Amino acid sequence: MAELRHLRYFLAVAEELNFTRAAERLRIAQPPLSRQIRDLEGDIGAPLFDRGTHPLRLTEAGQFLREEARELLASFDRALEGAGRIGTRNAGWIGIGFVESAMYGFLPKILGRFRQQHPEIEINLTEMSADQQLIALRDRRIHVGFLRPHIETDEFEQEVVQFDTLAIALQSTHPLATAESVTLDLLEREPFVAYGGRLRPNFCDYLRRLCRDAGIKLQVAMQVDQPETALGAVAAGYGISLVPQSLAGQGREGVVIKPISDRPPPHPLMALYRRNEPSPVFQDLLTIVRTNNCASPS
Amino acid sequence: MAELRHLRYFLAVAEELNFTRAAERLRIAQPPLSRQIRDLEGDIGAPLFDRGTHPLRLTEAGQFLREEARELLASFDRALEGAGRIGTRNAGWIGIGFVESAMYGFLPKILGRFRQQHPEIEINLTEMSADQQLIALRDRRIHVGFLRPHIETDEFEQEVVQFDTLAIALQSTHPLATAESVTLDLLEREPFVAYGGRLRPNFCDYLRRLCRDAGIKLQVAMQVDQPETALGAVAAGYGISLVPQSLAGQGREGVVIKPISDRPPPHPLMALYRRNEPSPVFQDLLTIVRTNNCASPS
DNA sequence: GTTCGGCCATATCATTAAGGTATCAAATCA
DNA sequence: TGATTTGATACCTTAATGATATGGCCGAAC
Numbered sequence: 001m002a003e004l005r006h007l008r009y010f011l012a013v014a015e016e017l018n019f020t021r022a023a024e025r026l027r028i029a030q031p032p033l034s035r036q037i038r039d040l041e042g043d044i045g046a047p048l049f050d051r052g053t054h055p056l057r058l059t060e061a062g063q064f065l066r067e068e069a070r071e072l073l074a075s076f077d078r079a080l081e082g083a084g085r086i087g088t089r090n091a092g093w094i095g096i097g098f099v100e101s102a103m104y105g106f107l108p109k110i111l112g113r114f115r116q117q118h119p120e121i122e123i124n125l126t127e128m129s130a131d132q133q134l135i136a137l138r139d140r141r142i143h144v145g146f147l148r149p150h151i152e153t154d155e156f157e158q159e160v161v162q163f164d165t166l167a168i169a170l171q172s173t174h175p176l177a178t179a180e181s182v183t184l185d186l187l188e189r190e191p192f193v194a195y196g197g198r199l200r201p202n203f204c205d206y207l208r209r210l211c212r213d214a215g216i217k218l219q220v221a222m223q224v225d226q227p228e229t230a231l232g233a234v235a236a237g238y239g240i241s242l243v244p245q246s247l248a249g250q251g252r253e254g255v256v257i258k259p260i261s262d263r264p265p266p267h268p269l270m271a272l273y274r275r276n277e278p279s280p281v282f283q284d285l286l287t288i289v290r291t292n293n294c295a296s297p298s
Numbered sequence: 299m300a301e302l303r304h305l306r307y308f309l310a311v312a313e314e315l316n317f318t319r320a321a322e323r324l325r326i327a328q329p330p331l332s333r334q335i336r337d338l339e340g341d342i343g344a345p346l347f348d349r350g351t352h353p354l355r356l357t358e359a360g361q362f363l364r365e366e367a368r369e370l371l372a373s374f375d376r377a378l379e380g381a382g383r384i385g386t387r388n389a390g391w392i393g394i395g396f397v398e399s400a401m402y403g404f405l406p407k408i409l410g411r412f413r414q415q416h417p418e419i420e421i422n423l424t425e426m427s428a429d430q431q432l433i434a435l436r437d438r439r440i441h442v443g444f445l446r447p448h449i450e451t452d453e454f455e456q457e458v459v460q461f462d463t464l465a466i467a468l469q470s471t472h473p474l475a476t477a478e479s480v481t482l483d484l485l486e487r488e489p490f491v492a493y494g495g496r497l498r499p500n501f502c503d504y505l506r507r508l509c510r511d512a513g514i515k516l517q518v519a520m521q522v523d524q525p526e527t528a529l530g531a532v533a534a535g536y537g538i539s540l541v542p543q544s545l546a547g548q549g550r551e552g553v554v555i556k557p558i559s560d561r562p563p564p565h566p567l568m569a570l571y572r573r574n575e576p577s578p579v580f581q582d583l584l585t586i587v588r589t590n591n592c593a594s595p596s
Numbered sequence: 597g598t599t600c601g602g603c604c605a606t607a608t609c610a611t612t613a614a615g616g617t618a619t620c621a622a623a624t625c626a
Numbered sequence: 627t628g629a630t631t632t633g634a635t636a637c638c639t640t641a642a643t644g645a646t647a648t649g650g651c652c653g654a655a656c
Contacts, residue, residue, distance in 0.1 A: 002378060003301045005643090019604060032644045034605060044378050046385020051604075054653065061385035067393055067422045067439055068377035075373065079366035080300060080342050087344020087359035095365055104403045109526050116527065124365045141365055228407050229414065253589075291551075303614090317633060330615045332634060349633075352624060599656080609646075616639070624631075 004076060006040040007069040009033055010048065014066040017056045082122040092281050093122040095142035097133040099202075102146040102269055104246075106162050113288050121281055130202045137274060143282050144273040149206055151272065161289050162269040166210075167245040167257045169193075169234045174256075181261035184214060191221030191239030193230045200226070207242060210265050231255050302374060304338040305367040307331055308346065312364040315354045380420040390579050391420040393440035395431040397500075400444040400567055402544075404460050411586050419579055428500045435572060441580050442571040446500055449570065459587050460567040464508075465543040465555045467491075467532045472554075479559035482512060489519030489537030491528045498524070505540060508563050529553050 012022040013033070023030040041047050048062035058066060085091055094114075098107055111123065128136060133145030137156060151158070168182050176182055195204045211218055221239040224230050230241040235254030244267050245259060271289055273282075310320040311331070321328040339345050346360035356364060383389055392412075396405055409421065426434060431443030435454060449456070466480050474480055493502045509516055519537040522528050528539040533552030542565050543557060569587055571580075 001303075002374075003303060005299075005301060020602085028643090029645050030604075031606080031646085036643085038605090044385065045382045048381070048385075052652075054603080056603090059385060060388075060390055061381040063438070064384050064391040064393075064420055064422060065377060065381040067424070068373075068380065071422075071424065072370070072374055072377060075366075076300075076370055079363060079370060082366065083346070083359040083363040084343045086362050087342065087346075087357060090358075092358055093362040095362075100406060103401060103406060108398060108401060112524050112526055113530075116523065122362055124362060124369075126365065126369065140361070225414065226410050228410055232411075318631085326614090327616050328633075329617085329635080334614085336634090350623070352632080354633090597656100599654100601654085602652090604649105604651085606649080607647085610644080612641105612643070614639100614641075614643105617637085618635105619637105620633105620635075622631100622633085624629100626627100626629080 002040060002043045004073065006036055006043075007065075007073060009036045010040055011066065011069045011073070013037060013049070013056075014058055014062060014069075017058075019056075085120070086122055089120065091120045091122070092279065093124060094144075094282060094285060095124045095126070095136075097126050097128045097136050097142040097145040097147075099130060099133075099147050100127060101148065101244075103127075106269060107146065110285075110289055114285055117284060117288070118281060133272060137272060140274075143277065143279075144271055144285065147270055147272060148202055148267065149270060151270070153272075156272050157275050158270055158272050159290075160268045161271045164267045164269070165245045165259070165264040166242045166267050167259050167264070169231055169241045169243050169255050169257050171234055171237055171240075172254050172256050174240070176258065177256045179258060181259045183262045184216070184260050184265075185262075186240070187211070187216050187218060187242070190219070192218040193222045193224060193233040193239050193241035194218065194220045195227075195230070196223040196225055203227075206267075214263070214265075300338060300341045302371065304334055304341075305363075305371060307334045308338055309364065309367045309371065311335060311347070311354075312356055312360060312367075315356075317354070383418070384420055387418065389418045389420070390577065391422060392442075392580060392583060393422045393424070393434075395424050395426045395434050395440040395443040395445075397428060397431075397445050398425060399446065399542075401425075404567060405444065408583075408587055412583055415582060415586070416579060431570060435570060438572075441575065441577075442569055442583070445568055445570060447504055447566065447568060449568070451570075454570050455573050456568055456570050457588075458566040459569045462565045462567070463543045463557070463562040464540045464565050465557050465562070467529055467539045467541050467553055467555050469532055469535055469538075470552050470554050472538070474556065475554045477556060479557045481560045482514070482558050482563075483560075484538065485509070485514050485516060485540070488517070490516040491520045491522060491531040491537050491539035492516065492518045493525075493528070494521040494523055501525075504565075512561070512563075 009022070009026060012026050013019055016022040016025065019033055019037075020030050023033040026033065037048065044061070044065075046061045047059055048065060050057040050059055082093070086093055096107075111125075114121075115123070124142075126136075126142065128145075130145075130147040130151055133142065133147055134151070134153070134156075136142045137145055146161070168186060170177050170182075176186070195207060219239075222233050224233055227243040230243055233239070234241050242265075243257060245257070271286075273286075277283075307320070307324060310324050311317055314320040314323065317331055317335075318328050321331040324331065335346065342359070342363075344359045345357055346363060348355040348357055380391070384391055394405075409423075412419075413421070422440075424434075424440065426443075428443075428445040428449055431440065431445055432449070432451070432454075434440045435443055444459070466484060468475050468480075474484070493505060520531050522531055525541040528541055531537070532539050540563075541555060543555070569584070571584075575581075
């Protein structure tokens with residue numbers, strides 16, 4: 001089984017581009033180094049170096065692994081050091097689960113402020129889907145999850161931390177492209193660019209439920225995976241689509257994003273956490289999240 | 299030296315909360331498992347389990363390490379598999395360096411589209427400062443870097459990929475808080491919340507240079523590390539500050555962000571890459587970055 | 597073209613460290 | 627308190643890492 005040693009050795013060779021010098025640097029002899037690299041290559045199933053050239057050259061796979069190896073070794077050290085700090089200084093840690101879209105501005109901001117208040121607290125950040133967050137909360141593997149609706153649970157505390165609404169994306173040549181806003185029933189009268197459930201099952205479900213509740217029957221013209229891709233499809237004239245209003249700020253050629261005047265569907269970011277979490281550090285995090293002041297409809 | 303084996307073993311115990319069962323799962327005997335855990339704890343310098351309780355319990359450090367270990371082991375496998383795919387299918391990889399603020403919407407969007415076009419390409423993402431990006435480009439450790447000015451180099455190709463301007467943040471009780479826009483010379487007449495060079499030396503330098511070029515003398519009232527923190531300081535009445543216009547969308551209580559009418563200072567996101575990069579995959583990435591259509595002043 | 601030197605691979609031996617067995621001590625539970 | 631579960635200790639075995647010796651290949655220099 002491959003071990004970190006293999007990466008350490010590989011990295012030495014990748015940096016020296018010379019087995020002999022790398023071996024010296026590692027304080028081992030050259031033959032065992034050759035064997036370890038060979039073992040690693042066997043494990044990977046592909047060569048990492050172009051042999052027979054002077055100087056030695058990394059293959060594409062080797063170049064990739066060199067970067068990954070750096071990152072991995074650094075992360076490993078950080079993890080052990082972090083655990084050590086927590087254990088010795090009796091510091092703490094906070095585990096955070098989040099859906100990808102929470103990374104679009106919200107989380108970096110929160111984390112920046114939190115780190116400033118609590119530089120001694122180790123933070124474990126893991127991107128996970130909404131249902132993975134539920135499981136992780138139950139297992140106490142994270143302290144808080146950030147997700148989009150629709151979760152129906154009273155097992156955990158839940159609160160809105162950032163408010164967004166859905167808006168309608170139109171091709172810029174559309175008759176309504178110059179209107180101030182549009183109404184929701186426009187969705188029934190135009191072909192629709194829908195979301196497949198593959199990448200964002202929750203967002204997809206949410207839209208489905210929304211349309212059912214509003215009594216809207218969509219004419220699905222195309223399926224895409226992400227709101228950004230939907231914008232592309234709209235620009236290309238496949239139809240209209242529903243996207244988060246916040247995407248309007250980005251401005252994309254061929255598309256306009258119009259607010260919905262009658263019943264704008266909400267698209268909030270939620271925080272989910274266990275009731276009665278005692279940790280004062282966690283309470284501080286919640287305070288930061290709340291004073292972020294994005295929790296009111298715009 | 300600590301190895302992945304230690305993490306694998308630790309994870310088994312952490313999940314079973316029982317050395318004997320964990321050993322069975324790992325297909326080894328219990329005593330060597332105990333020893334490996336002890337070695338790991340020695341390396342870390344803190345206990346990972348509360349011994350002497352039934353059932354076994356993880357210490358805080360142990361809980362943290364459990365999450366980190368999961369992540370690390372998964373990353374390790376991903377890295378080896380990725381390298382294998384590159385080597386066998388003759389696929390490729392793209393290395394991307396980026397400053398933190400590129401993560402605020404820009405990069406996730408680009409990556410989403412790129413992954414869709416090239417699911418077979420491995421992506422190595424590394425957050426690094428602007429000067430680290432320069433070094434990494436030279437070392438061919440990344441193919442492209444995303445950074446904020448000010449970099450003066452003709453060693454690499456450079457282009458604007460997202461345009462933003464700086465705006466002035468005022469306390470919402472400020473007389474000008476209701477104005478449409480303000481002028482740059484307001485900076486001279488009010489105490490200023492400035493940026494220390496610790497976290498974002500480039501941004502800090504950029505502001506300094508900007509003020510010097512515009513002939514503006516700031517009255518620095520406070521130093522903060524990040525624009526978000528600056529907003530907090532402004533809300534608290536320490537003074538006014540310069541922040542990216544894009545922060546205006548987030549809305550924060552006690553602060554208004556006003557565009558600068560006379561000479562709005564640009565704050566673009568740049569892409570930096572080697573000239574004559576032949577890879578067609580890389581060219582595709584550039585195309586996606588360019589058709590992102592955020593490169594024109596708003 | 598031939599030779600020399602650098603460099604990596606292979607083969608074999610030595611040593612270290614991981615894994616196994618037997619046993620003990622401590623905590624839990626009846 | 628005695629039986630049982632469970633982790634720690636001591637000691638031995640085995641496997642894998644590391645060292646030494648050597649050979650072959652490639653490139654550079656004469």
